[in-house]
Amino acid sequence: MLNTGLFLVLSAVLFCIGAVGVVTRRNAIVAFMSIEIMFNAANLAFLAFARQHVDMTGHAAAFFVMAVAAAEAAVGLAIIIAVFRRKATVNLDELRELRG
Amino acid sequence: MELALFVLFGTLAVLGSLGVVLSRNPVRGALWLVGALFCLAVLFILTDAHLLAALEVLVYAGAVMVLFLFVIMLLNLREEELGPRRFTPVKALAVAGTVYLGWLMAVPMWKAGRVPPAAPADYGTVEGVGMLIFKNYLLPFEMTSLLLLAAVVGAVMLAKRRM
Amino acid sequence: MMPLALDILLACILLLVFVVDLLLPAEDKRGIAVVACAGALITLAASFVLDVQGTAFGGAFVNDAVALYLKRVFLAAGALGVLIGMDHADRFFPRRQGEYHLLVLSSLLGMTLLASARELIFIVVSFELMSMPLYVLAAMRKSERSAEAALKLYLVGAVSSVVTLYGLSLLFAAAGTTMLSGVTAAAKAGNPMVVPGLVITLAGLGFKIGVVPFHMWVPDTYEGAPTPFVAFLSVAPKAAGFAALIRIFIEALPGQKATWAPAVIVMCVITMVVGNVLAIPQTSVKRLLAYSGIGQMGTMLLGIGLVTPDGLGMLLFYLVAYLFTNMGAFAVASVIEDASGSDHLDAFKGLSRRNPGLAMAMLLFLLSLGGIPFVAGFWAKVGVFVAAYRAGYVWIVVLGAVLAVVSVFYYMRVARSIYMERPVAGTEGRVPMALSMKAAVTVACVGVVGVGLYPAPFVETALAAARALMG
Numbered sequence: 001m002l003n004t005g006l007f008l009v010l011s012a013v014l015f016c017i018g019a020v021g022v023v024t025r026r027n028a029i030v031a032f033m034s035i036e037i038m039f040n041a042a043n044l045a046f047l048a049f050a051r052q053h054v055d056m057t058g059h060a061a062a063f064f065v066m067a068v069a070a071a072e073a074a075v076g077l078a079i080i081i082a083v084f085r086r087k088a089t090v091n092l093d094e095l096r097e098l099r100g
Numbered sequence: 101m102e103l104a105l106f107v108l109f110g111t112l113a114v115l116g117s118l119g120v121v122l123s124r125n126p127v128r129g130a131l132w133l134v135g136a137l138f139c140l141a142v143l144f145i146l147t148d149a150h151l152l153a154a155l156e157v158l159v160y161a162g163a164v165m166v167l168f169l170f171v172i173m174l175l176n177l178r179e180e181e182l183g184p185r186r187f188t189p190v191k192a193l194a195v196a197g198t199v200y201l202g203w204l205m206a207v208p209m210w211k212a213g214r215v216p217p218a219a220p221a222d223y224g225t226v227e228g229v230g231m232l233i234f235k236n237y238l239l240p241f242e243m244t245s246l247l248l249l250a251a252v253v254g255a256v257m258l259a260k261r262r263m
Numbered sequence: 264m265m266p267l268a269l270d271i272l273l274a275c276i277l278l279l280v281f282v283v284d285l286l287l288p289a290e291d292k293r294g295i296a297v298v299a300c301a302g303a304l305i306t307l308a309a310s311f312v313l314d315v316q317g318t319a320f321g322g323a324f325v326n327d328a329v330a331l332y333l334k335r336v337f338l339a340a341g342a343l344g345v346l347i348g349m350d351h352a353d354r355f356f357p358r359r360q361g362e363y364h365l366l367v368l369s370s371l372l373g374m375t376l377l378a379s380a381r382e383l384i385f386i387v388v389s390f391e392l393m394s395m396p397l398y399v400l401a402a403m404r405k406s407e408r409s410a411e412a413a414l415k416l417y418l419v420g421a422v423s424s425v426v427t428l429y430g431l432s433l434l435f436a437a438a439g440t441t442m443l444s445g446v447t448a449a450a451k452a453g454n455p456m457v458v459p460g461l462v463i464t465l466a467g468l469g470f471k472i473g474v475v476p477f478h479m480w481v482p483d484t485y486e487g488a489p490t491p492f493v494a495f496l497s498v499a500p501k502a503a504g505f506a507a508l509i510r511i512f513i514e515a516l517p518g519q520k521a522t523w524a525p526a527v528i529v530m531c532v533i534t535m536v537v538g539n540v541l542a543i544p545q546t547s548v549k550r551l552l553a554y555s556g557i558g559q560m561g562t563m564l565l566g567i568g569l570v571t572p573d574g575l576g577m578l579l580f581y582l583v584a585y586l587f588t589n590m591g592a593f594a595v596a597s598v599i600e601d602a603s604g605s606d607h608l609d610a611f612k613g614l615s616r617r618n619p620g621l622a623m624a625m626l627l628f629l630l631s632l633g634g635i636p637f638v639a640g641f642w643a644k645v646g647v648f649v650a651a652y653r654a655g656y657v658w659i660v661v662l663g664a665v666l667a668v669v670s671v672f673y674y675m676r677v678a679r680s681i682y683m684e685r686p687v688a689g690t691e692g693r694v695p696m697a698l699s700m701k702a703a704v705t706v707a708c709v710g711v712v713g714v715g716l717y718p719a720p721f722v723e724t725a726l727a728a729a730r731a732l733m734g
Contacts, residue, residue: 008212009209017114033130062149064237073164073167086410250369254395
């Protein structure tokens, strides 16, 4: 088995790539996909730490995170459809009706 | 052998994630993400998480990404709606800040890692994880079922036109 | 009795709402709100009757005094929230009342479970069960703003979930177990992953309760979402966020307070200042209440940052006062908005002549928010600042007093519109109010005045719970 530090650094890198995507991309769907990358980075961290402690609790955590992220994606995409139907755009910059 | 696999699929996962963030067309982004998720499943196997690797492919690369692609196609964004590619100083600052935070995170992460001891035979298998989920984590499991119920009810309602 | 009884009861009521929705005809679904409201009230009553103290799942789920106290706050907020939303739901989305109340109740269930969760996976799942219905509920109004408000709430919520999750994974790394007691042990042993873990977790939870610098979504979401839902959103999920903070920081990591308490104090001072200052120029009452709510969050966060039993007890008491006050204020805003289609200050002009009772109620809520003596909010503010004084933070007490004066200034601007100005032409008539809304405003008024006149029982329960938790 490899040093778990490798997986952890990779997880931090993926988390940051996802964070950059959320902050810089203005297309709501791409922002959502970036959030999914971040969820997966967190899962990788959980699994690597679980392997390190030889404790499957981390697997249970990743399992629940996956279920939660799937449900969240469904709700988020439904909200995008609702927004698109009313405004015909999913660009976060064009959604300026609310101030700030 | 393991190291070679890690380097190969780790690099591909990073490239796939960069593809999501950088590609202008969301359809391409989604396909990049599917690739990245497959690579992550391989990495999960390298941490001996066999069940989770299978679920990653089935649930994430399968169901969730199909949902994403379905919505992208449903909205059918045209080229002009994708908007110009702008690179503002604010964005550059955000990227720099995130990279710095990433560096701050990566160093303790590397230090936290070590070569783990050998795992028992049922580690990460359906049986091992299943026993845990249905015994110790029965309550979160049931809560997740209610969560999915609420998500289904909410998503269906939002997608309908008539309130 | 089993510790899970209350949560199972609430889950059954949730499923009952689902079934009742299927049985009722599409034209008249008003019965659902009654079932939901009665269900929350029955669960609230059961929390006093049944003996539910104890632990389950090897200590992962616990019903101690703090958990019970918080559960009662959530259930009261839920019942009042359903009562406030009853008429609005029937008028603006009559065919979707079943979904509306199902989602409110599932969010409520997530909160009651969160108050008892003492394990990382329990915390994550119950937090999501609480948050996810909120995203959908925010999108339920027909206006364009509503879906946008939901999108903003969703983006912020999802990002904060994933950040919190990452922080919790580091705490898991440190402890080698997901039990919070294990995290405490790891912190005592000086594990190096504890500090990064708790910093990231704090940032994630800060997003959720909307403290500065994570506050930008609050006013936009409040402005765009259905107002009766905002009444619920502005109180219950915030209280749940505090529940998570209490479990993770005060219960599991008191030994690390040298690391996180100063960060919390800084956050709370900035939040108090920014919230109160940005509230001054607002002309929309919902946005004004949103910014003032951010300021109130800052004051409440002080209860966490002090890390004393007094501070925690006063935070718990503050939640009760805030529940009646803020939900009442949003209920009045909802009445006005439903009648005139606007929540601008102009829509409130001359309310005292159009509807003296409603004007009086709003004045009470504003006084309580501003912390004027002998209504609920006064004791809450005094309690928190006395606790801060005892912990040695004199400068925060001075700052808090200055900001309280500032807040009275902008709250009284609303009161002046209501009492001193003539109604705008075309809005002179009496404001129509449904019976359920009258009941809700009355309950809130009774709560504000009652807690103001007899704060002792509430304060004593809150302090006893806090002392039991912190030893």
